[in-house]
Amino acid sequence: MLSKWKNLLEKLSAIEDLEEEEIAEILDAQDPELEKELFQLADQKRKKYVGDEVHLRGLIEFSNFCRKNCLYCGLRKDNKTLKRFRMSPEEIFSVAERAHRLGIQTIVLQSGEDLHYDAKTLAELIWKIKKLGVAVTLSVGEREEEEYIIWREAGADRFLLKQETFDRELFSKLHPDDDFDQRLRCQQKLMEIGFQTGSGNIVGLPWQTTKHLAHDIKMFQKMDFDMIGIGPFIPHPSTPLGQHHTDTQLKLKLTLKTVALTRILTKNAHIPATTALGTLVAGGRELALRCGANVLMPNLTPLAYRSSYEIYPGKICIQENWGACIPCMKKMVEKMGRKVATNPGHSLKNRSRVHS
Ligand code: SF4
Structure with a gap:
């Protein structure tokens, strides 16, 4: 068995690709030596394709209202225990302005699917916000194509719309209000309009197998996303999946292996070390940065709202003073011998989309 895994790693190193079944075999393997070698290989490929710089994307979670009912998410419409909030455009702009003054080069505007903001x-x-000279990323869910066009024309550079899973059946189990093909069509439209586009998945979901994860990784590669966010599933007690607890260490290893394999197969995509990983275990983000990740997302949501943006419980960095995440992350990056980027960190994919 060991020699079989060794062969797979050698193939992975040489051609930076594997078949779906082979990826699933690596995800299934419970061998610390194999994991160590996989993570080292992913770290080498990260260095080769995206370098040592870590990009800080300043996250402003501006509304936790959502019209949808995704089974895993604490913002789901039917969660009546959540205190809802909306920030005004003036308030959002003032936060972006302060973030820019602290050196942040990308502002991520994230919300539930909230049609209140036309x-x-x-x-x-x-x-x-664009007039500040920063890159703008939107993460506001599925909307009409015309709206995406208007936002792109207003200057938005990037759009994150995670698929969460590329398995059609699993997708429909988890998303009572969503259509698998429609989500993919939205992704396609965003790419055509000229956004740098991001996708991603959740690792450790109920009903999910390593075959599903292997398929996700191949889809990340095939669709050639600019950004890919991979986070562990953390059950929220006020959701239908609230009781689905699995072994933390297994979930950690599976998430890190997914990050590592995604780095190797997608080469130069931007991959964040997610806050969810840092919540799952102390030091989770550092581990992700050591096996392929190259992005961190300091939470710049005002303190008054931060704890209410509760997609999953126990999120780290909820009580820190506003802006404190930035020096904390810089320290983390420097301690690892890496450096914080001083540029907006646009897509490294070779295509003709306009980068402002
Ligand atoms: S995952 Fe997104 S769309 Fe689904 S309920 Fe949560 S915020 Fe709404």
């Missing part, structure tokens, strides 16, 4: 309101906000 296309024009968000476009005006994007336009104002």
Whole structure:
């Protein structure tokens, strides 16, 4: 068995690709030596394709209202225990301005699927933030194509729309209001419109197998996303999946292996060390940075709202003073012998999308 895994790692190192079944075999393997070698290989490929710089993307979670009911998410419409909030455009802009003054080069505007903010309101906000000279990433879910176009024209550079799983059946079990093909069509449209686009998945979901994860990784590679977010499933007690607890160490290893394999197969995609990993275990983000990740997302949501953006419980960095995440992350990066990027960290994919 050991020699079989060794062969797979050698193949992975040489051609930076594997078949779906082979990826699933690596994900299934419970061998510390294999894991160590996989993580080292992913770290080498990270260095080769994206270098030592770590990009800080300043996250502003501006509304926790959501029209949908995804089974795993604490923001789901039917969670009546959550205190809901919305920030005004003026308030959001003022946070972006302060973040820019602290050296942040990318502002990520994230919310539940909240139609309260129409296309024009968000476009005006994007336009104002862009004048600061930063990159803008949107993460506001599925909307009409015309709205995506308006936001792109207003200057938004990137759009994150995670698929969460590329398995059609699992997707429909988890998303009572969503259509698998429609989500993919949205991704396609975002790419055509010229956004740098991000996808991603959740690792450790109920009903999920390593075959599903292997398929996700191959889809990340095939669709050639600019950014890929991979986080562990952390059950929220006020959701239908609240009781689905699995072994933390197994979930950690599976998430890190997914990050590592994604780095090797997608080469130069931007991959964050997610806050969810840092929540799952202390030092989780550092572990991800050591096996393929090259992005961190300091939480810049005002303290008054931060704890209410509760997709999953126990999130780290909820009580820190506003802006404290930035020096903390810089320290983390420097301690690892890496450096914080001083550029906006646009996509490294070789295509003709306009980068502002
Ligand atoms: S995952 Fe997104 S769309 Fe689904 S309930 Fe949560 S915030 Fe809403």
